Amino acid sequence: QKEVEQNSGPLSVPEGAIASLNCTYSDRGSQSFFWYRQYSGKSPELIMSIYSNGDKEDGRFTAQLNKASQYVSLLIRDSQPSDSATYLCAVNRPGYALNFGKGTSLLVTP
Amino acid sequence: DARVTQTPRHKVTEMGQEVTMRCQPILGHNTVFWYRQTMMQGLELLAYFRNRAPLDDSGMPKDRFSAEMPDATLATLKIQPSEPRDSAVYFCASGPRGGNTGELFFGEGSRLTVL
Numbered sequence: 001q002k003e004v005e006q007n008s009g010p011l012s013v014p015e016g017a018i019a020s021l022n023c024t025y026s027d028r029g030s031q032s033f034f035w036y037r038q039y040s041g042k043s044p045e046l047i048m049s050i051y052s053n054g055d056k057e058d059g060r061f062t063a064q065l066n067k068a069s070q071y072v073s074l075l076i077r078d079s080q081p082s083d084s085a086t087y088l089c090a091v092n093r094p095g096y097a098l099n100f101g102k103g104t105s106l107l108v109t110p
Numbered sequence: 111d112a113r114v115t116q117t118p119r120h121k122v123t124e125m126g127q128e129v130t131m132r133c134q135p136i137l138g139h140n141t142v143f144w145y146r147q148t149m150m151q152g153l154e155l156l157a158y159f160r161n162r163a164p165l166d167d168s169g170m171p172k173d174r175f176s177a178e179m180p181d182a183t184l185a186t187l188k189i190q191p192s193e194p195r196d197s198a199v200y201f202c203a204s205g206p207r208g209g210n211t212g213e214l215f216f217g218e219g220s221r222l223t224v225l
Contacts, residue, residue: 032210033212034212034213043216043217044201046213046214088152090212091212092211092212096166097143097155098155098211098212100145100152101152103152
């Protein structure tokens with residue numbers, strides 16, 4: 001079973017702080033890594049993708065990848081209450097379907 | 111604006127009944143996925159189509175579930191007979207031609223309750 005593991009949370013951070021979400025995966029053949037955001041009662045929405053080791057920044061979001069450690073993370077700077085959601089880590093091999101973690105619930109408190 | 115359309119949005123049925131869920135992928139997308147989401151298991155892949163051909167249905171219970179793409183604008187997921195453990199939200203997602211199979215656009219989901 002190829003696993004994607006995330007801490008279920010909830011992770012609670014104050015408004016304006018940095019939220020750090022982590023994910024580990026077991027399939028060393030994985031080459032693409034994604035973060036999806038899912039608001040309660042809504043569908044998942046792609047917010048970040050990363051394909052090579054290092055950092056990738058997009059606005060307040062930074063994805064980090066370390067293939068040697070099989071570790072992916074998402075940093076959210078200047079967290080806002082509107083960032084409160086479940087964040088799903090997902091990985092895949094080329095041409096294969098995504099394998100999702102169960103998600104980390106983030107709560108940003110005003 | 112382009113979006114994945116799923117019907118029905120909500121379905122309540124009794125055990126043993128047939129359930130059919132439909133999905134219209136985004137025009138021009140050539141990959142279609144069915145995922146099931148529950149609190150316990152999270153998002154589980156049920157079926158994956160590329161250019162209407164099934165590529166992966168290893169996560170789908172074959173005795174009661176079936177998935178098809180009769181044409182490029184319609185994907186269906188059928189459960190017959192349904193059981194209470196099938197209660198979940200079923201998501202359809204599509205991906206663009208030439209894109210990474212991880213860059214998906216999800217429909218709003220079909221929430222199924224089997225009594």
